[in-house]
Amino acid sequence: MDRDIIFVGLDVHKATVAVALAPDGRSNEIRFLGSVPHRPGAMGDLGKRLQKQHPEARLSFCYEAGSCGYGLARELTDAGYECLVIAPSLIPTRPGDHIKTDRRDAISLAKMHRAGELTTVWVPDTSHEAVRDLVRAREAAMYWRNRARQALSSFLLRRGYHYGGRSAWTASYWRWLATLKLEHPAQQIAMQEYILAIQEADARHDRLVKQIEGIIPSWSMAPLVTALQALRGVAMITAATLVAEIGDLARFTTPRKLMAYLGLVPAEYSSGAKIRRRGITKAGNPRARRLLVESAWTYAKPPRVGQDHQRRQEGVELEIIRIAWKAQLRLNDRYRRLAATGKPKNVVITAIARELVGFIWAIGQRVAAPAAA
16 A cells, blocks of 8 residues: 655755645645754754654655755655755746745645656766866866956056967967066056966866866766767866766756757747747756857867877777767768858857757767766
């Protein structure tokens, strides 16, 4: 005989967690239990208390994914309870509902959980989340490095200095900076501080890249990271970031589902006989989507396998290398055809990124899904 289910909605905040219970069956009343402290062990204690009150029932918890992470879900799972982490952007909302409180949110989650109206997100294991934290730290370092470079460029532009070389931040650019003598000593000091900020940001970024390169070989997802590097425009850091952000590709049963997860499918607004398609949805993970668009630009060039690309393919399964070459041929041809129609470059590249996801999915299916670390 199936056990009754008690659906538990949790509205999670930094210091507290609001709790609501929805017994199985739509006619049963949903109860708000109040709030418990958000601290280690609190969820396990809550589960024990609720299980003691409902010894014959099975407890099923849920809460929205957010800044508090997955620790709460892991604590409940380790204690033997089911816990779903919900995608906030896919929670059904009523247009006229403009009142938001912890009590209402917890009750609403419990109610929708009972009705089966919630969409879950994939919860990474602790090692996967650790690698994700590391690649995001590198991304943050790259962001602040770019900010530091922009600050120096703006400072020099205001002083009337403009580098005449082909590209900035090369060895010749740094030599040019060393020749500049500004009018006032304070300006010279300011420029040197901008330069030091860039050098420090460069060093931080390079340290993080080395740490990522050192930790990937021992990661459970290393085979997938290696396999994805067979693709053009997907070097080690890009592959590691994509895998860290997306996770196990085998959980997507079709390439279309992976494309939708990354927000690269067109939005649609249809009514009656009218079908209107708009730009991409931009749902899902923006970091992975941005990397895919950057990689898509490499397919604007004629197909070839350069020395660095060839080194990345060493030791990779032949079938995966064939998939990567097929991607080059198809995506370059697709780029040329779309560009010839006069479509804007960003539209063309987005279409290439979407098709690139299909080849990434195909490679993911070839790589055995690793066991959770």
